[in-house]
Amino acid sequence: MTKALIVATNTPKFDNVNRATGLWLREATHFQQVMQDNEIEVAYASPKGGYIPLDPLCLSGDNMDQIDWTFYLNDEFRNHSLAASIAPDKINPEDYQVIYFAGGHGAMWDFPENKALAKIAEQVMGAGGIVSANCVGATVLLAMRTATGKRFTTGKKLTSFTNDEEALNGLTSEVKFLPEDELKKAGADFVKGDPFQPNVVVDGNLITGQNPNSATAVGEAVIKDLLK
Incomplete structure (x- = not known):
């Protein structure tokens, strides 16, 4: 059976201001829904294992739809x-054909320099699997390297949460860095769509989405790749 590993942050708070953060729920649930609809088994991992915090803002108002509520109210999911969630040292990359890095601002603090997560992703891709990421989750790509030791992002077409979207959020001065800027500095061919509209970029076995509203489309692109 095909298996997908969803990876989310353990970081519950911005390190420079008193602001809670964590996983943006929709980025996990909407991707997982696509996987379930296609009979793909899903497991959850995080940089340290254990508890995955949720950004409280993602649980309010229009940020939650029926898919989100269904997962949030499910005891097994919570x-x-x-x-x-599974810690990196408990993961066998050979068990997974898909790895997906979900966003939420917390990922800025525990994805970009995480060699353990990067190694798992490198092994999944090296075995012919798919590496996918959404929004701030794409910052894990900064830690990945090719078989020759070069930065994985060099020349790769990809996307992530954009500078424009961060400005519209009013968080430009509070986040650790701007993912768009850092990915460009790392040699990526950054493909920007309209703010908060679904945007998915496919470059071989690398599939990235721009923002929370792209998570379903990232999942659908993964399925399309698997069916090739």
Whole structure:
């Protein structure tokens, strides 16, 4: 059976201001829904394992739709997927044909320099699997390297949360860095869409989405790649 590993942040708070953060729920649930609809088994991992915090803003108002509520109210999802995620040293990359890095601002603090997560992604891709990421989750690509030791991002077509979207959020001065800027500095061919509109970029076995509203489309692109 095809298996997908969803990776989310363990970071519950900005390190420079008193502001809670974590996983943006929609980025996980909407991707997982596509996987489930296509009978793909899903597991959750995080940089440290264990508890995955949720950004409180993602649970309010129009940020939640029926898919999000269905997962959020599911005991197995809350008590196992989010509360007992797998640590990197417990993961066998050979078990997964897809790895997906979900966003949420917390990922800025524990994805970009995480060699353990990067190594897992490198092994999944090296075995012919798919590396996918959405929004701020794409910052994990900064830690990845090619078989020859070069930066994985060099020359790769990809996207992530954009500078324009961060400015519209009013968080430009509060975030650790701007993902768009850092990915460009790392040699990426950055493909920007309209703010908060779905945008997915496919470059071989690398699939990236721009913002929370892209998570479903990233999942659909993964399925299309698997069916080739």
